Amino acid sequence: MIDPFGDARVEGVSIRSLPKVSLHDHLDGGLRPDTIVELADEAGIEVPETDPVRLAGWFGRQSEAGSLEQYLETFAVTTSVMQTREGLQRVAREYVEDLADDGVVYGEVRWAPEQHVAGGLSLEEAIEAVQDGIYEGEDIVADSGRSIRVGQLLTAMRQNSRSAEVARLAVEFREEGVVGFDLAGPEEGFPASGHREAIDIIGQAFLPATIHAGEGAGLESIRSALLDGRALRLGHGVRIAEDLDIVETQGEEVRVRFGDLARWVRDREIPLELAPSSNLQTGAIAQWGKQLEDHPFDLLYQLGFAVTVNTDNRLMSRTSLTRELSQLVAAFGYGLDDIEAFQLNAAAAAFLPVEEREELIELIGEGFGG
Template sequence: MNTTSPEYRLEGGGVDIRTLPKVSLHDHLDGGLRPQTIIELADDIELDLPTTDAGELGEWFAAQANSGSLVEYLKTFDVTTAVMQTREGLTRVAREFVQDLAADGVVHGEIRWAPEQHLARGLSLDDAVEAVQEGIEEGIDEVARGGAEISIGQLVTAMRHADRALEIAELAVRHRDRGAIGFDIAGAEAGFPAGRHRTAFDYLAGQFFPVTVHAGEADGLESIRGALVDGRALRLGHGVRLAEDITIERQDDENTYVSLGRIAQWVRDREIALETSPSSNLQTGAIAAWGEELVDHPFDLLYQLGFKVTVNTDNRLMSATTLTRELSLLADAFGYELGDLEAFQLNAAAAAFLPLDEREALAERIVTGFAG
């Protein structure tokens, strides 16, 4: 991926969105590698790639991911995880990840990744987390030397189809004062409910350790219910199929009248943040029930109804995107103005897995930055 972002301006030639302070809550480490880095790391381990041209490789990832199926989309990670099996590879990828976020105007990022997928070349779970943290800290230091400031935390993730969730939860808590700020489960959603990992979620609750759960992407309301009830999720990864629990009763020229089901009502009333990723949601078919274009995404309905929507990239490599681009696409689709983009960032700041005083400081930084 090109680490320099083009300008994306609001309609009318306003401010360049890239320069605005942004918060990234849903961004996978193994979905944000630079193509050139993949090529160089693959050469070190003699891994065959579809192409050794960085531009063509980036296009290959985007084409493979644009399948309309989460299962097919996830297959692209076989390549990225293959080059992230050594301390050096993990550290480099994490360092560049932080640099790329900062270049896109991100001031706080939460990097999610599954350590259990990075043990093929002899690393332990703790080795892997420490390697990523080393890269994060190097990236933060390099960003600071360039005159900017960014905060980063790890969301330690368990794979929902595996049976290591408790072990990964214990790993996350073990590193809570050394970079880990939250826990997640990811992977194939349908058929693998959060309840499979109830023991892990019970442990995390007892440790007062925050949880986000992928739900409402490749499965519907029961998956979201499981994330909330079994997972005690404070945020929903994607969560877009929550819109299945919203009934449009009638519309007129000025208003849309809706009723909320119990799950949607709970999520809205409790201000549980939705970690939406517009381009990814199109690629994986998460919004297929509503259409195939971004304008069909239930994002705007959720926003207008007062849900705490946030905007994210999910996997920048696979979606050939940045947070700036995602905000620009939404602004074009729904006519959003600067104040709307600010609201999305304040929602994300409020939902960040940070202490209250740090979330308040982050919100102040966003308000100041948007005031220009």
């Protein structure tokens, strides 16, 4: 079993000890295996394995199927134990604690309230339960002498019909922990243009959006997220590399011809919420290869795209932000300056007021010895 908090040292510095920013991490993809077992036992829910170690292994095996659809099937297990106020609150509290243990100083947690009402909770009650858990987690971290701040990204499932309702709640709760809006779920056949009412609601309220695009589908999905969805960030967005044509390679020199969409994303510095391990597992980068070294992450970084590093689903990918960065260091030979650049990109992209983004950037700089 891979240690999700496996660490590496870069230029003599522990990656886990460095301040980090997490922008793309799903609440229902980050549960502790022992918490799933305990909550399932209390609720009388059957799970694939009742031993936490074996359950973690089951999630890992299921997530290696190579397609987004099969990867998403594992969420039926996690969401099943997140249908009560107590369950949601506990999962959110532990989520914050686990991020802090990974060196994260600012995180945005995305989750779909509509998937957590089977036990009788209203959407509002579910949101309040998660926020209570976040507050508890932040207090626990503060009591330990550390600091972390976590904001909610309310997600609407693009294959369903509740996006306008979720958008209204995102606006309603923006002063109570919600920092933005998201669309998730299957991209093929469900473009952002099908959620015009929801996008208008958040647009008129000037609430920022990050939309899943360029993971399960290609350039048209990204185009729709930007033009129809008014996305300020791209959830994954890795397939923007399809709009890049490598003209010539000479040693380490690579000449690339940009398509109009790729040039727009690069020139406008639209952040890409890349999740290397997850992108491998879901087949999002299958056209480039099956190893981390094949991921277009480095190409996008070298070409000046606003790349950020994320975990997506820590349980399914058996990972942490530290591990994702450690793997990128091993694959591409990055140093401390590169790791800092990824954190600064993420801080600049955070859905925070500019003054708070500047404070976060300063905190990162201090943590990296700047």
